[in-house]
Amino acid sequence: MSSMSISGRAVSKRRHRDSIRALLAKIPILTYHKIENRREVGINALPPEHFQAQLACLQELGYTTITFHDLLDSPELPEKAVILTFDDGYASVYEHALPLMQPYGFRGVVYAVGRFIGRWNDWDANLGGIRFRHMDRRQLRELADAGWEVGAHSLTHRALSWLDETSLHREIFGSRDLLADVAGRMPASFAYPFGMHHLRVREMAKAAGFAFACGGINSAAEAVDPLQLRRVPVYQFEGLSAYRKKLRIAGLPRLEYLKLRILSWPAVLTPLYQKRFRRELFLEMEGMPGVYSNNSND
Ligand SMILES: [Zn+2]
Secondary structure, three states: OOOOOOOOHHHHHHHHHHHHHHHHHHEEEEEOOOOOOOOOOOOEOOHOOOOOOOHHHHHOOHHHHEEEHHHOOOOOOOOOOOEEEEEEEEHHHHHHHHHHHHHOOOEEEEEEEEHHHEEEEEOOOOOOOOOOOEHHHHHHHHHOOOEEEEOOEEEEEEEOOHHHHHHHHHHHHHHHHHHHHHHHOOOOEEEHHHHHHHHHHHHHHOOHHHHHHHEEOOOOOOOOOOOHHHHHOOOOOOOHHHHHHHHHOOOOOOHHHHHHHHHHHHHHHHHHHHHHHHHHHHHHOOOOOOOOOOOOOO
């Protein structure tokens, strides 16, 4: 398509989009969940001292953290950038990750689950009987005020690909409005629960104005698509040499990639569990009135 036929504004918009894609191709995006010492049955709770060693490693390698807001706002980005994302908005991120990152000048992106702000993680399968608390509104606001990005992770943390149009709309638009209200700023990015998405889900995220949306390790790896960004999970049992490999976004070693794909597979069991045993909870939570205020009618 010739650029002669479109306006200067469209050209610069396209250039901006192209340059963001080029930047994204070089930026590793890591996924964390809980930063704390309590052990769970899963592999997502990282001890704070491990996390601190990883931060020191990032600094030593010359990395600077950025957020998706930075990608949209800043014409100048650091030479070596990394995005640290924290899924589900657990209180341990506020208690441990925030104070550990501050001395390094690092900021993260936290993906909060709208209806579970300030509540226990009842949406999860909870295998070992240990419950985890989600951050409340005040804690999320404090993160936002410290330069973190508060992104959206749906309202109820269900597999979005399985929802009908009305529920899908509510999960994406509703969490957008709720998180904008909590953080005082419209979220720039969305994270698909369980990393699960298909075309209809991605189109709804785009319609809601999200410039970026994150999937899991299985998301598009070749051409960078801002609405299905591949993220690399960090697990509690891995050492620093595995961690360094995760930063090689362009060339994640084949074995490492296969290992991560296998490890992320059991995540599909939770939505099955939700569907079978937690139907009532989600119907009730979805219908909760007054949690998000405006622009949320279908
Ligand atoms: Zn999640």
